[in-house]
Amino acid sequence: MAELVLSFAAQHINEDSDALIISVGSEARALSNDLVLLEKSLVDAGRTRQGMANNEQVQAWFIELRKIAYEAEDLVDSLISSTDCTAFSNLRHLKRARQASKKLRGFRERVKEIKSTLNKEGSSKKNLRVGLVSGALSLFQQAHQDLRADDGFVVGIEADVDRLVKMLLSNSQDGIAIVGMGGSGKTTLAKNLYNHREVNTHFKYKAWVSLSQNWDASHELHRFDSLPSFHDQGDGDDGDGPSSRVLKKKKLQLQNLLTTESCLVVLDDVWDWKPFQKMLNELLQEPSTSSSDVFRQSKIVFTSRRLPSPADTHLNWAIHETKSLNEKDSWKLFKKMSRNDTGKKLDREYRGLAMEMLRKCKGLPLAIVALGRLLKRKDSIEEWERVFSQLKGDEGSHLYEPINDILALSYNELPHYLKPCFLYMGLLAEDSTIPAGMLKRMWIAEGFVKGQRQEGETSEDTARRLLQELVNHTMVQVVSKTYTGKVNTIRLHDMMRDICINIARKLDFLTLFPSDSDQVHSRRAAINLSKCSRALPNNTSLRSLLLSRKSSTGKQHGGRMNNQQGIMDLALVFEKFKLLRVLDINGIKTYDGTMPKELGNLIHLRYLGIRSTNIQVLPRSIGKLHKLLTFDYWDVTIDNEIRLPNVFWKLMRLRHLFLPNEMMSNTMADMRFDTLLDLQTLWGVKGGDWMLKEMDKLSVKLTKLFIQGISSALQLKAVFDSSMIEKYDNLHALCLDWYGFSLESESLRKLSSKKNLKKLRLMGRARNKPQLPLKFPSSLWKLELYYTHLEDSETLNAIGELPNLKFLGLSKDSFTGSQWTIRKESKFRCLEELKLSYLPKLNEWYIESDTMPHLKKLSIISCTGLKQIPEGLKSITTLETLNIRHMPTSFNNRFRGDEGKDFHIVQHIPNVWVKDSCTQLVY
DSSP states (O other): OOHHHHHHHHHHHHGGGGGGGHHHHHHHHHHHHHHHHHHHHHHHHHHHHHHHHTOHHHHHHHHHHHHHHHOOOOOOOOHSSSSTTTTTTTTTHHHHHHHHHHHHHHHHHHHHHHHHHHHHHHHHHHHHHHHHHHHHHHHHHHHHHHHHHHOOOOOOHHHHHHHHHHHSSSSOOSSSEOOOSSTTHHHHHHHHHHHHHHHHHHHSSEEEEOOOOTTTGGGGGGGGTSTOSSSOOSSSBOOOOOEEEHHHHHHHHHHHHHHHSSSEEEEEEEHHHHHHHHHHHHHTSSTOOOOHTTTTOOOEEEEEEEEEOOTTTTTEEEEOOOOOOOHHHHHHHHHHOOTTTTTOOHHHHHHHHHHHHHHHHTHHHHHHHHHHHHHHHHSSSSHHHHHHHHHHHHHHHHHHHHHHHHHHHHHTTTOOOTTHHHHHGGSSTTTEEEEEHHHHHHHHTTSGGGGOOTTTEEEEEEEEHHHHHHHHHSEEEEEETTTTOEEEEEEOOOOHHHHHHHHHHHHTTEEEEEEEEEOOOOEEEEEEETTSSSSOOOOOTOOOOOEEBBTTTSOOOOOOSSSSTTTTTHHHHHHHHHHHHHHEEOOBOSSSSBOOOOGOOOOOOOOEEEEOOOBBOOOGGGGTTTTTOOEOSSSSSOOSOOOOOOGGGTTTTOOEEEOOOOOOOGGGGOOOTTTTTTEEEEEEEEOHHHHHGGGGOTTTTEEEEEEEEESSSHHHHHHHHHHHHHHHOOSEEEEEESSSSSSSSSGGGGTTSSSSEEEEEESOEOOOBBBOOOOOOOTSSSSEEESOOOOOOOHHHHHHHHOOOOEEEESSSBOOSSEEOOOOTTTTTTOOOOEEEEOOOOOOEOOTOOOTOOOOOOEEEEEEEOOOOOOOGGGOOTTTTTEEOOOHHHGGGSSSSSSSSTTHHHOOSSEEEEEEEEEEEEE
16 A cells, blocks of 8 residues: 555645645655656565565555655645645745745655665565565465365355256356355355256366466466366476476367367356466467357356456356345354254354354354354353453454455455555445445545546546446445446445455554544544544544444434534534545534535535535535535435525536535526536536526536426426537436426427436426327436326336336326326336336226336335236236335235235235335235
């Protein structure tokens, strides 16, 4: 991480140097260049920081370099924050400038000295580095081997084994990729495939190869010696391994075997895709050999912590991602591992303690095995209680150290540019679902993505790519995806989060409060006011500060709170931490519901989030935040309307603006957005007469637009007549909310040519003329209708012809007809989720056969006039979830239990949820 500290500091210093007078600015830019050169030398040295981890002198240099980089960055930022710092119009300012220049020159000299000495030291310690790295890897791999789940203890994967065996024996895939985080049971699953009876019968030859982290494709060929005619023939050895002649012969032998015989090859623990791809290319490089020839009879199975991407391989893989064990299977595995030789059963006392300890494992098989083996040696309840108390305290981390070492390997193997992205997630609340959009915008504000942009990418594109890389490395777990396939929400496994926080603390990357000490030097902090006092940390150099108030139950406080808890004097925050780049306020209240004017002091701020709060008045000083990229004020729930100052036009670098529902109408009378040329998101803005003159001036880069409370047809017309609709095609999501008039079908038809519009939400009456029916863009993946009052079911069936539609939501009188029949012609051929809510006039619903062939989820909520569920549902075999809420008892009783009249319609659906006002039943 040392080179990353230098890189970010150099980047920030260089960005801000233009705001300083010439003498200081030139020294700042020179230091920035020196830091960049040093950063490159560290990266070029490969694993220098890891190989010299035990060299105290080198570590001391790294600490000093970090200190220099931080002090220089603070010096530049502080000068910019001071009053009239660009003019230095008096002697005091000139004196400060001379002092700053002198300090920066001193920093440069020390950086050059360290770089020179470090280069010499690095050269002489080359062999030491190799020894240290290989030794550490050996210890980690031994720990992993010792803690792997035994083949005999197979729990919770039986169905996966059966399904993957069928895939392996079919010709539909070239092979199977088993992917998951460290300790999630990848190798155990692969071994069960390898040793399966049907697999043994099907394949003539098998080979299992356990790979090292730094494996080489050519030199691993000798490890396929379990295949026939593949043993060394004494053809020669150069002392360092097989000769090139031997390797070439082996490659040809393997190539011949795979194409002429039925072979199964398992490659366990693929860390790097490049040598794997190289091996495949070598096997397929002969003109007479193709992938279809090789994989007609033979198959490859591999396990990896990384998901393969299309760029990694051109083969057709079946991807299986390992999942955490549920509570039932976790308990079964634990019982098998903790049972001693006498077969002693766990009584009630032991079981209660075991369940508490198992919760820390969060379904990770490796952790469960480790815990079971530990407790297997403990025969008394007192010893179990002692282990339990250790797990609850700081000592608990030591019990899982071998597992942590295994998981830490995944972090060590990350590219250097992904490491800060991963560590940053340690700031976010434990056990929380993390919105991907919020996280990516924080990364951008911190500067993590700037140096990684590829040609044609925006910062948001780069952040999205980096997040996908973390997913591919199985560092984070995907909770949900959008219907366009993008990651929507993520989470960290508890043990991976522990790794994240431990590494981040050791590197002084972040601090979580309450902390053991107020004397912290990290640049990032998260403070949970429900767990600690209101005292602020002493470190005034913070760049990221996340303030929250989350109770021990995990419930977020905020919104309509009547008590005095969670109140904070934010003016003190703004006065103390003037160098902030990221500020997120979640669940914090102010005394009078007003944001202090001192917010304007934070002139370095790039990201400002205000959520779950009582703040309803923003100061005009927000217009001073000229570097602001994101203002997220969307998730706010208060009793009174919000007042916004007309100063957003001053924030010329703003890219994302999220505004709340409760804005006052007169607030938006003279709003200007014409100067925000980089604006990509304008979400929740209140409609008004500003639209008549500003809509055509909105940024052509706009991709997401939500305008609420549109009060006249002229205002709505201005949207469809704007250049972003008429001339450009950059909008991905459009949401419009209007009242008091109807949308004309002519206006909606202007969207029909938009190829990039994926999401559309319409909230208001729509006029559907028989001679000119409503027409929706064929590019849509998600469509939501509210209050449209469509009466003709044929309009809904026309929606079913949209070729890409995956989600359809009909809510709150969007359809006011009494009958809807989904016909074969409508098809809804790609639809995966259908949601019907608050459609009281819908009485009869019919589904013809061969419709909605990919439907996975159906929700019916408060459609109180609906008499019964459609008979046609029983032919939709893909349906996984049926969610029934707030429906009449007479409706619900029709498919409750075997006696229900319509039970035969839903009995094939795995998950049926029925909830009324009093009870909830799950089938």
